[in-house]
Amino acid sequence: MHQCKKSLAAVAIRKAKTGDFDFVFRLMTEALEPFYDGDHQAHAQRIFTTHINNNIDSVGQFSLGQYMFIAEVDYHPAGMIHLVVKKQGTVKISPLIVAPEYRGKFGIGSKLLRHAEDFARKHYARQLYCTVAAQNQATFKFLLRKGFHLAGKAQDHYKPGIDECMLYKPLSQSTTPGLSDIxxxxxxxxxxxxxxxxxxxxxxxxxxxxxxxxxxxxxxxxxxxxxxxxxxxxxxxxxxxxxxxxxxxxxxxxxxxxxxxxxxxxxxxxxxxxxxxxxxxxxxxxxxxxxxxxxxxxxxxxxxxxxxxxxxxxxxxxxxxxxxxxxxxxxxxxxxxxxxxxxxxxxxxx
CATH class of the missing domain: 3.40.630.30 (Gcn5-related N-acetyltransferase (GNAT))
Structure with a gap:
């Protein structure tokens, strides 16, 4: 574990590089296993390889490109986010994970999410969306605080006994019109x-x-x-x-x-x-x-x-x-x- 003074730590977000795979695999396995069935190593390998190979998704029907970014604290990897640009004019977060030792410190999750919004706007997306396990209350509440709206909930979706929440955030400049004259x-x-x-x-x-x-x-x-x-x-x-x-x-x-x-x-x-x-x-x-x-x-x-x-x-x-x-x-x-x-x-x- 890397100990950093919060006020002095330098947080940066960069594109994932070849040497980041072990970090990404560890994060995805530890974070996803409690809420999702399936082969997390194969999942990590697929999205990481797509990012490294010029972001070209050869199997996704609606995917225009896949991009992965790493958050660093004083040059130590602290979190990751994977973004999928969709043909429908949206961008999917799949997933966003902060390393356990950095959670609640340095605002890593907020910085990764802000990076995702900036990225989505540069790709002219009208909406950012994701899914999160209902039982993963910390992440669910975090996304609601950041302006995401609950679109719905699917029971037993990716794992028996675990419900999956669908969330989205519009990226237009203003989602609430002026109300003062009514x-x-x-x-x-x-x-x-x-x-x-x-x-x-x-x-x-x-x-x-x-x-x-x-x-x-x-x-x-x-x-x-x-x-x-x-x-x-x-x-x-x-x-x-x-x-x-x-x-x-x-x-x-x-x-x-x-x-x-x-x-x-x-x-x-x-x-x-x-x-x-x-x-x-x-x-x-x-x-x-x-x-x-x-x-x-x-x-x-x-x-x-x-x-x-x-x-x-x-x-x-x-x-x-x-x-x-x-x-x-x-x-x-x-x-x-x-x-x-x-x-x-x-x-x-x-």
Whole structure:
């Protein structure tokens, strides 16, 4: 083990060289064996050889090139990252490993990840992605802190008893639009009824059979029953997104037994408005629920928004609402801090 004073250590990242194979093989075997089945020596040999042989991947169907980099601390190898440039305009991390003796020191993992992002942008990638074992909580939480979003989880994927999480990070300059000129207010029946009705009908329509004027009348009637907070009356909560005093988004919420809340409708006139609604739903509804779920037929940008805010897909309903249409259920557990904020907000009201 190499002992270095943290403040004086020089950290560098370079391309892997022929003499690095033993280090790479040791790292991959030690780090991957608890979470993945298979021949890790053969895996290490294949990706290392591809990198050394001018990055040309002769067997990968979607691979444009494979590149390996070594992190050094005072010229001693401390970590590695292998990057695969894909034909789809993405870059895959497979894998990123910090040597055990350097973990938690010198920011090796962060520097390797930053190098990967810079590398991906130079290759005009729109997205960086990877997978990590759910049981590897240290790495999973590290990636979430660094801006990766959870795309999904596959059970028993690479090894029985080990679930694999799929994560990605968009590389565009800004993933969150400006939200300051949009406000969310409780539904005002006198003020909002006509515009709310028009927006729901224009956005939900044929994709959800039965959503019509009668359905909207029932939504409004449920809102009038909200004061009792009795779930058996199927009372509703309705919030409106306003921009320049116009209705630009609508959220309807139905509290259920056991404290989940079904969100329907969730409609917005723009991506920005959708983002505002999704970002604010947990705090708006924390006083009523521990968990939210919504039925949608989402566009890719809506999926990205939901994942960005911690929602996960929970189910698919082929023809559940209309012929030839598959509806998705997305869910979100409300965090304790959102519940605390909601309670404090109630206490602070005169």
């Amino acid at each position: 406000s969310i207010v409780p539904f005002d029946e006198k003020k909002h009824t006509a515009a709310t009705r028009r927006l729901i009908l224009s956005q939900v329509g044929s994709s959800f059979y039965g959503v019509n004027n009668t359905w909207i009348d029932t939504l409004f009637a449920g809102y009038r029953r909200r004061e009792g907070r009795n779930v058996d009356t199927k009372y509703k909560l309705i919030f409106i997104a306003e921009q320049d005093r116009k209705v630009v988004g609508v959220v309807g919420a139905t509290p259920k037994k056991g404290q989940p809340i079904k969100i329907m409708p969730l409609v917005a006139k723009s991506e920005t408005v959708f983002e505002v609604l999704v970002a604010n739903l947990p705090q708006l509804l924390a006083g009523y629920s521990r968990k939210l779920y919504v039925h949608l037929i989402p566009e890719p940008w809506q999926i990205a928004c939901l994942q960005r805010h911690g929602w996960t897909i929970e189910g698919l309903f082929p023809e559940g609402y209309a012929l030839d249409i598959t509806v998705q259920q997305w869910g979100l557990r409300i965090k304790k801090r959102d519940i605390k904020k909601a309670r404090n907000s109630v206490r602070s009201k005169p």
